[in-house]
Amino acid sequence: MELIFLGTSAGVPTRARNVTSLVLDLQHPTRPGVWLFDCGEGTQQQLLRTAFHPGKLDKIFITHLHGDHLFGLPGLLCSRSMAGNAAPLTLYGPAGLAEFVETALRLSGSWTDYPLEIIEIREGVVLDDGFYKVTARALNHPVECYGYRIEEADKPGALDAAALIADGIRPGPLFQALKRSETVVLEDGRKVNGKDYLSAPLPGKKLAIFGDTAPCPAALALASGVDLMVHEATLETAMEEKANSRGHSSTRQAALLARDAGVGELIITHVSSRYDAKGCEALLAECRAHFARTRLADDFARFHL
Numbered sequence: 052m053e054l055i056f057l058g059t060s061a062g063v064p065t066r067a068r069n070v071t072s073l074v075l076d077l078q079h080p081t082r083p084g085v086w087l088f089d090c091g092e093g094t095q096q097q098l099l100r101t102a103f104h105p106g107k108l109d110k111i112f113i114t115h116l117h118g119d120h121l122f123g124l125p126g127l128l129c130s131r132s133m134a135g136n137a138a139p140l141t142l143y144g145p146a147g148l149a150e151f152v153e154t155a156l157r158l159s160g161s162w163t164d165y166p167l168e169i170i171e172i173r174e175g176v177v178l179d180d181g182f183y184k185v186t187a188r189a190l191n192h193p194v195e196c197y198g199y200r201i202e203e204a205d206k207p208g209a210l211d212a213a214a215l216i217a218d219g220i221r222p223g224p225l226f227q228a229l230k231r232s233e234t235v236v237l238e239d240g241r242k243v244n245g246k247d248y249l250s251a252p253l254p255g256k257k258l259a260i261f262g263d264t265a266p267c268p269a270a271l272a273l274a275s276g277v278d279l280m281v282h283e284a285t286l287e288t289a290m291e292e293k294a295n296s297r298g299h300s301s302t303r304q305a306a307l308l309a310r311d312a313g314v315g316e317l318i319i320t321h322v323s324s325r326y327d328a329k330g331c332e333a334l335l336a337e338c339r340a341h342f343a344r345t346r347l348a349d350d351f352a353r354f355h356l
């Protein structure tokens with residue numbers, strides 16, 4: 052899995068940072084997919100500066116309907132169609148997402164030539180395809196806003212081919228069945244169970260991608276034990292009250308959540324436009340004082356997990 056940040060600024064773009072959007076490239080061997088989380092204005096322009104094009108996206112998750120997370124969506128949907136992409140696309144987001152998208156398309160005389168499904172979510176599991184489970188939790192923001200927990204299913208362990216050959220089993224289609232933990236019958240009548248030749252399953256990755264939020268009880272469940280947590284840190288610790296009054300978090304609050312939830316790594320994003328590069332360094336230092344494994348996302352930063 053890889054995360055690529057397309058925008059990391061809160062509210063308005065700056066010269067260095069566009070408004071919120073990030074790509075999650077699943078990089079799964081049998082279930083490839085590229086997902087987008089939020090789509091602030093200018094996201095398609097940012098996307099052009101990466102290896103991803105809109106046709107590669109198969110799912111878009113919107114955390115909430117504030118413009119800095121949403122206003123890039125109609126343009127991106129239309130460009131995806133004009134480029135001739137026929138692959139279906141599914142949108143997930145709060146109530147009102149369908150009305151926003153359908154109204155923007157209708158009033159602008161636009162349409163999509165690909166199947167577009169819009170799923171207005173509630174708290175709970177919003178997707179489970181056997182490879183990935185995505186759970187949404189309501190956060191604390193002036194408008195309906197969700198965070199997403201993405202859990203990858205465990206991957207089967209590696210097949211010990213050398214041991215199979217040593218036991219007189221020749222490589223071939225049989226190996227594929229054994230890799231799927233199936234029991235096969237050999238020509239000589241022997242029964243062989245794939246489980247006896249597989250190493251332990253590889254644990255799937257877990258991550259949490261937050262929308263805008265002041266601290267709230269749901270945050271802990273959303274982030275508990277994930278390998279990687281993406282959380283806003285709109286303002287510095289000294290401005291915590293102001294941040295919370297507008298439904299945002301301070302650096303300290305994001306870091307303490309990461310610590311309490313036992314996450315592997317914290318990535319902070321959605322920083323106020325008041326901070327220049329030096330100011331952002333200070334935000335990062337504030338987080339690291341409470342949670343050392345913190346990194347700050349810049350536009351086009353990539354994080355592998």
Ligand SMILES: [Zn+2]
Binds near residue numbers: 117119263321
């Ligand atoms: Zn925002």
Ligand SMILES: [Zn+2]
Binds near residue numbers: 115117263
């Ligand atoms: Zn917001």
